[in-house]
Amino acid sequence: MPAGLDNLKHIVVLMMENRSFDHMLGGLSLVMENGHKKYPKINGLTGDESNPDTNGAIVKVQPNAKFQGQLDPDPDHHFPGVDLQIFGDAPPGPGRAANMQGFVKDYFTQTNDVNRSHNIMYYFTPDKLPVLSTLATQFAIFNGWFSSIPGPTICNRAFAHYGTSFGQVGMDIFYILDPIPSIYDRLIQAGHTAKIYYYDQQSSTMEIVNLLKNQPQIFGTYSQFIADCNANKLPEYSFIEPGYNDHPGPGDGEILASDQHPDHNVQEGERFIANTYNAIRTNPDLWKSTALLIVYDEHGGIYDHVVPPVCTPDGYFAKPADTGTGEPFNFDRLGVRVPAVLVSPYIPRGTVVPGPEDPANARIFEHACIPATVTSCFLNGDAKRTVREKQANTFLDLLSGPMRPDSEIPFFRLGGK
Amino acid sequence: MATPANAILVPATEKGSYNPSRSAGALLKAQTLHLREALLKHLEELAAVLAIDPKSLKTEGEVSAYIHRATAILHSHSAKPARK
Numbered sequence: 106m107p108a109g110l111d112n113l114k115h116i117v118v119l120m121m122e123n124r125s126f127d128h129m130l131g132g133l134s135l136v137m138e139n140g141h142k143k144y145p146k147i148n149g150l151t152g153d154e155s156n157p158d159t160n161g162a163i164v165k166v167q168p169n170a171k172f173q174g175q176l177d178p179d180p181d182h183h184f185p186g187v188d189l190q191i192f193g194d195a196p197p198g199p200g201r202a203a204n205m206q207g208f209v210k211d212y213f214t215q216t217n218d219v220n221r222s223h224n225i226m227y228y229f230t231p232d233k234l235p236v237l238s239t240l241a242t243q244f245a246i247f248n249g250w251f252s253s254i255p256g257p258t259i260c261n262r263a264f265a266h267y268g269t270s271f272g273q274v275g276m277d278i279f280y281i282l283d284p285i286p287s288i289y290d291r292l293i294q295a296g297h298t299a300k301i302y303y304y305d306q307q308s309s310t311m312e313i314v315n316l317l318k319n320q321p322q323i324f325g326t327y328s329q330f331i332a333d334c335n336a337n338k339l340p341e342y343s344f345i346e347p348g349y350n351d352h353p354g355p356g357d358g359e360i361l362a363s364d365q366h367p368d369h370n371v372q373e374g375e376r377f378i379a380n381t382y383n384a385i386r387t388n389p390d391l392w393k394s395t396a397l398l399i400v401y402d403e404h405g406g407i408y409d410h411v412v413p414p415v416c417t418p419d420g421y422f423a424k425p426a427d428t429g430t431g432e433p434f435n436f437d438r439l440g441v442r443v444p445a446v447l448v449s450p451y452i453p454r455g456t457v458v459p460g461p462e463d464p465a466n467a468r469i470f471e472h473a474c475i476p477a478t479v480t481s482c483f484l485n486g487d488a489k490r491t492v493r494e495k496q497a498n499t500f501l502d503l504l505s506g507p508m509r510p511d512s513e514i515p516f517f518r519l520g521g522k
Numbered sequence: 523m524a525t526p527a528n529a530i531l532v533p534a535t536e537k538g539s540y541n542p543s544r545s546a547g548a549l550l551k552a553q554t555l556h557l558r559e560a561l562l563k564h565l566e567e568l569a570a571v572l573a574i575d576p577k578s579l580k581t582e583g584e585v586s587a588y589i590h591r592a593t594a595i596l597h598s599h600s601a602k603p604a605r606k
Contacts, residue, residue, distance in 0.1 A: 172535075173536065239530055352542055361540055375532055516529045517530050517532050520534040
């Protein structure tokens with residue numbers, strides 16, 4: 106067994122909100138060094154990707170993304186809107202081909218402003234995102250990690266906890282009708298440890314009302330996560346939720362949302378990722394025994410150039426009235442691509458996990474891969490789960506190298522406010 | 523661990539970003555609806571237990587069932603996830 110797996114005791118998943126791969130990391134493909142692409146294996150942007158706007162003008166991707174203020178109103182990311190983004194103007198129905206040509210047109214439906222609709226094509230240059238860009242290039246970046254459903258937050262996050270959304274494609278509350286236990290139930294019933302750390306009680310948890318109602322004992326706050334890291338009390342599996350809203354802090358304090366959901370400040374999310382990484386990185390025992398996955402729940406309506414692939418259905422079915430497109434959905438294709446980065450000292454520097462751009466070696470990931478990986482690691486795959494999760498890729502094989510020396514592992518210093 | 527000299531600086535978030543007056547988006551509105559739904563379910567359970575007249579409980583089996591339900595509700599109320 107590789108040393109990384111042999112030493113692995115903890116898996117930590119940090120799920121951020123609503124940004125696409127190209128928007129956050131696509132600029133890495135345009136970084137040049139000595140006349141050559143510095144990161145040739147990363148499937149980011151060429152700079153020529155485009156979408157038509159509602160006047161028929163061609164709108165190219167631009168490195169103009171700002172931390173805040175550009176994506177207000179919130180870009181559409183509900184099922185019909187994402188359908189338009191992926192398939193362009195082709196009406197729903199069999200036989201149409203995805204082309205990723207409807208992002209600008211769909212954002213126009215929110216803005217009613219042609220110029221503003223172009224903002225959906227903006228991306229960050231790597232220097233703007235020192236934390237995510239550094240972790241992506243120093244550890245493992247996934248070229249083919251997609252949201253589980255071409256839809257919004259609630260149903261996508263459900264896949265990270267259950268390996269299914271139980272037929273939901275929207276934001277409605279869902280109830281567990283079938284005996285498919287959450288990853289937390291699976292672990293705890295088998296004598297393992299698991300916890301969901303939400304930011305604080307003003308932010309709370311997002312998609313897991315079922316769990317909140319029935320299992321308050323599996324929840325903790327982000328402060329407790331930091332304390333658990335410092336005290337070597339981290340559970341075997343941890344799922345971290347960022348802060349979802351701006352609210353007053355202790356004293357006259359100001360707590361900013363750290364989820365990066367438009368139009369929350371992206372820098373604050375960078376600091377949150379850095380703080381989470383540092384909490385693991387600065388504890389030598391934890392650092393050598395932990396894998397940290399940073400992933401986004403869905404693309405938030407923001408442009409990505411990679412066509413989402415088909416996938417194994419999870420056995421559920423959404424009616425036309427629920428999808429809002431007039432067509433049913435069988436959970437047989439994935440949503441838009443999202444950033445995903447795996448961190449561990451056993452991952453060789455610059456690891457790029459191939460995606461659809463490399464059909465012979467492609468490894469496709471989505472959020473059902475999270476419970477699949479945790480179940481495989483701690484329960485030897487023994488749990489009742491959907492066909493989709495059973496067939497999902499797992500990612501711990503990426504911890505394939507020897508432990509890297511401390512001197513080459515990045516550390517983040519958070520500038521004062 | 524001391525901060526290494528070559529640590530990567532993460533800038534402070536831009537001033538003026540804090541805006542609790544920002545309109546709540548669809549996600550946050552959905553979150554409040556979900557929490558309300560959970561509270562209603564909770565209330566139903568509470569109402570069902572409160573509808574039982576403790577004086578009507580005659581046997582140890584009936585009493586223990588009542589105690590079980592009441593304790594479970596009280597424990598969920600006293601759960602404190604926010605250990606700071």
